[in-house]
Amino acid sequence: MHVIGAAGLASSVPLxxxxxxxxxxxxxxxxxxxxxxVTPRGYATSFNNFYEFGTDKNDxxxxxxxxxxxxxxxxxxxxxxxxxxxDIEDLLAGVDLEERIYRLRCVEAWSMVIPWIGFPLKTLLExxxxxxxxxxVAFTTLYRPEEMPGQRSYFSSIxxxxxxxxxxxxxxxxxxxxxxxxxxxxxPNQNGAPLRLVVPWKxxxxxxxxxxxxxxxxxxxxTTWNLTxxxxxxxxxxxxxxxxxxxxxxGSERRLPSSLFNGNRKISTRMYxxxxxxxxxxxxxxxxxxx
Amino acid sequence: MLVGWDVAVEIxxxxxxxxxxxxxxIVDLLGTWTIRLLLITLSIxxxxxxxxxxxxxxxxxxxxxxxxxxACIHFTAYFAxxxxxxxxxxxxxxxxxxxxxxGMTALMLLIPLAVTSTxxxxxxxxxxxRKLHALIYPAAMAALLHxxxxxxxxxxxxxxxxxxxxxxxxxxxxxxxxxxxxxGAMSR
Numbered sequence: 001m002h003v004i005g006a007a008g009l010a011s012s013v014p015l016x017x018x019x020x021x022x023x024x025x026x027x028x029x030x031x032x033x034x035x036x037x038v039t040p041r042g043y044a045t046s047f048n049n050f051y052e053f054g055t056d057k058n059d060x061x062x063x064x065x066x067x068x069x070x071x072x073x074x075x076x077x078x079x080x081x082x083x084x085x086x087d088i089e090d091l092l093a094g095v096d097l098e099e100r101i102y103r104l105r106c107v108e109a110w111s112m113v114i115p116w117i118g119f120p121l122k123t124l125l126e127x128x129x130x131x132x133x134x135x136x137v138a139f140t141t142l143y144r145p146e147e148m149p150g151q152r153s154y155f156s157s158i159x160x161x162x163x164x165x166x167x168x169x170x171x172x173x174x175x176x177x178x179x180x181x182x183x184x185x186x187x188p189n190q191n192g193a194p195l196r197l198v199v200p201w202k203x204x205x206x207x208x209x210x211x212x213x214x215x216x217x218x219x220x221x222x223t224t225w226n227l228t229x230x231x232x233x234x235x236x237x238x239x240x241x242x243x244x245x246x247x248x249x250x251g252s253e254r255r256l257p258s259s260l261f262n263g264n265r266k267i268s269t270r271m272y273x274x275x276x277x278x279x280x281x282x283x284x285x286x287x288x289x290x291x
Numbered sequence: 292m293l294v295g296w297d298v299a300v301e302i303x304x305x306x307x308x309x310x311x312x313x314x315x316x317i318v319d320l321l322g323t324w325t326i327r328l329l330l331i332t333l334s335i336x337x338x339x340x341x342x343x344x345x346x347x348x349x350x351x352x353x354x355x356x357x358x359x360x361x362a363c364i365h366f367t368a369y370f371a372x373x374x375x376x377x378x379x380x381x382x383x384x385x386x387x388x389x390x391x392x393x394g395m396t397a398l399m400l401l402i403p404l405a406v407t408s409t410x411x412x413x414x415x416x417x418x419x420x421r422k423l424h425a426l427i428y429p430a431a432m433a434a435l436l437h438x439x440x441x442x443x444x445x446x447x448x449x450x451x452x453x454x455x456x457x458x459x460x461x462x463x464x465x466x467x468x469x470x471x472x473x474x475g476a477m478s479r
Contacts, residue, residue, distance in 0.1 A: 047311035055445035110312055155447035228444060247388050256311040
């Protein structure tokens with residue numbers, strides 16, 4: 001596993017050395033390399049769904065620079081032994097950062113391949129001493145309308161702040177990470193700086209950005225897209241090619257960037273986005289009902 | 292026109308104009324201009340009545356035909372770039388996705404209007420021509436539903452188009468009521 005210290009974040013990670021054979025050795029993919037080649041950085045930083053900055057794909061890149069990410073505090077609450085407000089510097093102190101190249105499958109049926117830099121969510125949560133009664137973890141995105149124009153929109157059906165959540169056993173799965181960087185650099189604001197979740201086997205909207213609050217709960221937390229359109233977006237939101245979104249098929253996806261006339265790169269969507277090792281988390285569950 | 296230029300630049304240097312997902316962006320842009328042209332078409336007679344220049348109405352045929360052309364290119368772009376020329380993918384969308392059903396309905400309603408837009412057809416159909424061309428109203432409603440049902444969480448565009456359509460419909464209803472009232476006054 002490639003590990004870099006938190007201090008090394010500001011400088012670039014030697015990516016080229018990593019890419020050869022890294023994914024295969026981790027067993028994260030068995031797809032042909034052409035499909036799972038890392039998406040060029042420019043596309044991943046200019047084509048974003050981060051509605052806090054606007055609903056157009058280029059809005060977050062254009063308007064995200066207004067966001068101040070220093071200082072950044074994260075409130076930890078709920079069923080934990082060590083609740084409180086933590087400075088992000090303290091959260092990252094002593095954490096071993098590693099690079100994870102993950103497929104990112106958006107619920108809108110497009111996908112990219114992103115080299116994240118982060119650390120397992122489990123190591124973060126365990127530092128707060130979760131109580132035995134904790135069953136879920138809930139996350140909240142920053143609410144700061146003066147820097148996030150999308151939160152001021154009168155025509156949005158989304159209620160801010162954005163909230164997301166996971167079952168605790170999902171959160172403890174080694175594939176679930178907290179990311180602080182991508183492409184060997186600190187996270188750009190449009191990609192959820194300075195701290196975001198990445199859950200690669202779920203649709204992208206589960207991977208909540210710019211987190212300011214983490215709460216451990218006994219009951220299932222509310223989640224933004226489920227509140228906005230519960231028939232279209234479930235709590236689980238596991239990538240599943242057999243359960244279609246009411247308005248489009250989830251059976252295939254368009255790997256971006258696509259180009260107009262030489263290949264739309266339409267590929268088959270895989271169960272759990274190809275991360276079959278998480279299947280055990282959902283054993284015995286009806287995935288058609290728990291979409 | 293501008294769309295054509297953008298497409299040309301995009302082909303020369305991919306990603307430069309339409310970003311990571313040019314197919315979706317182009318279909319979207321063409322759709323946006325289609326519904327705008329449709330609303331402009333509908334507003335021509337309203338404007339002519341307000342400024343009392345009946346001659347403006349002669350523009351309606353041209354703008355209406357452009358609307359149809361854009362609707363056709365919008366559909367073609369969807370069929371080529373998103374459905375990838377697959378008739379079964381298109382039929383699945385048509386039968387299972389309500390916003391596609393609404394969009395296809397709008398397009399199909401426009402076809403008889405485009406076909407009978409010539410002076411020759413106008414003469415041949417006589418009074419029925421007016422009735423036939425009232426299909427523009429259900430077409431506009433279907434187009435609005437198409438945009439509404441395709442929207443995810445941002446409803447500004449839908450609100451503006453819906454408001455415009457409501458004003459244009461409202462103006463026609465007012466005109467009709469006034470006409471009826473003045474006719475009633477004359478017959479007394």
